[in-house]
Amino acid sequence: MNTVLPLIVLFPLVGFLINFLLAGKLSRKLVGIIGSGTVLISFLLSIKAFLDLTALPADARIISDTLYNWMAVEGFSVDVSFLLDPLSAIMILVVTGVGFLIHVYSIGYMAHDEGVGRFFAYLNLFMFSMLTLVLASNFLLMFVGWEGVGLCSYLLIGFWFERDSATEAGKKAFVVNRIGDFGFLLGMFIIFWNVGSLDFQTVTALAPSAFAIGGTVITAATLLLFLGATGKSAQIPLYVWLPDAMEGPTPVSALIHAATMVTAGVYMLARSSALFVMAPTTMMVVAVIGAATALFAATIALFQNDIKRVLAYSTVSQLGYMFMACGVAAFGAGVFHLMTHAFFKALLFLGAGSVIHGMSDEQDMRKMGGLKKYMPVTFITMLIATLAISGLPGISGFFSKDEILWQAFSSDLGHPALWFIGMITALLTTFYMFRLIFMTFFGKERMDEKTKSHLHESPKVMTIPLIVLAILSIAGGWIGIPKLFFGATNFFEHWLEPVFAPAQRILHSSEAHHAASTEWGLMAITVTLSLGAFALALRFYLKKPETVTRLRESFPGVHRLLYGKYFIDEIYDRLIIRPLHFFSIFLWKIVDVLLIDGLINGGAFLVGGVSRVMRYAQSGRLTSYVTVFTVGVALITGVMLLLGYSIGN
């Protein structure tokens, strides 16, 4: 241990232990200070680690720290070891930075909750797991963090366990994620089987010789890993748990289900980019699933009325963008969007939390309206985040989204159709986000009098994190301004270059030969059409609300389909859950009741004569014990005498 990396991971664990062991003994204030303070220390240490990394020459920017050898069986050895490279450096800064702000916000948000100690304990445990995940130097340790964040997610979704819906949502998240984890595990086994190591650097170095490009093995391995990613990052077909996960407290939605954990799948793909690029089929699947999820979730978000559900589907959609980027081998662009998205989506959720807080726990946007004069800070910061996610030129989301769209169009693995889907998604995003803003902050005040009398701006401990995130949502994208604008190299991509160099070598990709005019043109199309979407939202939800009703009446089918989220939950229920349920009833009735209980009740019959004798013998009578003992003596001595006799001759 000679770097700060282990400390970055350990401080949140310390916070967890203190808050968990002393739950109920510490004052609320102290709980919050310990919870946030430990994360702050991790953040400061992350900055130090980042600076240490920048001090190294560009192609040698790797700091690794092996704590100890975790396990070593013949031919299989895994270390508990951390790896800091440009990619994980970005991740720890985002995780601890945004994480710290959300912890501070939670002090205000959870101020009146009974279980605040438990809440901060889980939150800190989450930070510990997430940092383990991003700093791990091998697949197995990453998997440990991966399971850890899953566990914390489960605990925090079901935090208000007295609500049945919360417990159900927690269970759903848990079960869906198990499917993904199974894929991750199998993928990991295949990699180990072929490469003989799980260490990221070793795997990256040996992959070109261990696998054939486009071969079945590497395709299977990467597809399985991607299945793991779809579970954690809520992509088709495993996205269904994320909208339900909104049952958790809002800071949890911001931290886990928007900014950090759900991006773990993107991070995992970027981390194993050298493997993915060797399987073109997988890359295509990733790009298509990403694009499809982006569009699909955006259409659902159009007509949701629960403010957090809109944001949840928006998150699924934006994660789709990131996967689309990875699928066209623009891993840098994907990670860039991951970062900017962490800022503005965390801000949107925290803003929504502030609204819910002010509205006495109301989440239905139909009962809001006109809130801007009551909650000015929340309004302005959320507006900034909305502009960012809609891609207003000059603000963070614009640069990252534009980069993805351009890569989807121009990369060797890209296709104009992907660009087109991405562009449509961008329009839909602008529309539903401004719909949210208009319904919440403008127009008639539709809440009841009681709620109205309680309306207030949130305390400073909640608004200050909003302001900081708003600044980041504006400026956070400036480190990745494309070359097109000022002719200077894109700093962000340049920074990540060494990480993705092995993948690029496998792809033999050349600098894309597209005219700058094409790039300008595409950008102009997106921006113009987005403005149109904005105008449409303005007309529908502010100027002439009756048009919405009219439209809904003219196209009842479409509205029902979108409002009902394509009835995917119902379809899954019929096709998968019920048959499985049926199967498990079969297991229960037949296997459990008949077989296992049968074993227990009539154990002697099934286990056979030996067992019957054993149970008969286990009568409590000393004589029968001695009899069995003596039989054993006779057998063992007899066998040994025979053996000895054969030696003697």
Next chain:
Amino acid sequence: MNLSGANIDFTLLLPEISLAICGFAILLLGVTKRGKDFGFGLGLFGLIAALAFTVQQWGTLETGFFGMVTKDGFSSLYNIIFLLAGIISLLIAQTYLRAKKIDKPEYYALVLFSILGMMVMASSYDLIIIFIGLEIMSIPLYVLAGFHRFNPKSNEAGIKYFIIGAFASGFLLYGIALVYGAGATTDLRLIAANYHSMAQQAPLLLYAGVALILIGFGFKVGAVPFHMWAPDVYQGAPTPVTAFFSVGPKAAGFAALMRILDFGFDSMDEIQSVLWILAVLTMAVGNILALFQDNIKRMLAYSSIAHAGYILVALTVGGEGAVASGLYYLLGYTFFNLGAFAILTILDTRDGTDSRFSELTGMASRHPFLATLLAIFMFSLAGFPPTAGFFGKLYIFSGAVEGGFIWLAIIGVMTSFVSVYYYLRVVVACFFTKADHPFQQVAMNPYLALALIITAVGALGLGLFPSSWIDLSRQAFASFL
């Protein structure tokens, strides 16, 4: 190998001496009215002092008292296991004994003497000394099993354990006599050196002798078919005593078996087939019969038989890697099994309890902390990562595969799959079963908390840092090669 030198060096025996002194002091003070209360403190002091001396001896390799006493890494590691088991079971005992109104100073003295015997067993190459150690260990155990004098079940446990124990000791001593007849020595170092000539001159005596020795220790570790006493004794004895039984004598039996089979009779390859059968029987019977129990103590009795089976797998394979994994497993087992028993003891301290599964319902909502710990211990017993139980099984079974005992590994893994069912029953009862009556509150105190902390840290620590512990076990094993 210098056997002629007397080397009367009492510092070698400092751990044993401190136990003996404290044990006698407890008995002497117990005569006076006020001295009765010193039992617990003195007992703990003696154990900790012995632990300190043992740790200090770590790394030495010395023989003394005419070659009768050997302190090496192997004996040190085992002594640490015995002393840890003693400390933990003492920490959980006092509250229980007071609640049941049997808090007598003799209890602590008996535990100390018993551990003294175990330490003697682990610290000698001489079969006679090992036998004497076994007797010093066993006689206090018979009394401890029946310590709850007014409880007929406890009395029954004591008597049963004593009669079968005496029976088994007879076989052991007879086995030693036969081996002496074959080679005119009871010193394992001489036996190992002259093994081939002994095997040629008197094969029948030698093989019969080893068979009987194996039976004698098979009884102590609870190997099938010499296990029949275990469920009755475990259930009848006071719970902290059961906790101690499940680890201490078992570990001592394995200490003797490892030294005898992997050093003294290392060249007797045929013994592997007998061990193979014993291991399979023990794993299968232990795990299958554990499924049928309604009483948690009885379930844990069968479970401890099954765990002895896993260690027998390591013994069957033999050699440095396998035996080191067996040692690692024993160390982990000390923590997680005692942890489970510690919680059981805490639960049994309440009135009107009988360690039934149904008594666990509602525990998670009343005592989430205890329930979580119990779940951790159950997961470790079942062998889930990242606990000590997982790595223990991983090392043992992967060792068996490497050693060519594929079928043994397959049977072992299959039986341990079966075990998941009954361990998870405990977790399900705690967390997921609706209670029809409120869970009866338990009282905690610092001693119990300390015992829980030690066991939980051990169970998880060995799982998080398995490599360093397995290295330690390897060093210990290497010291007698």
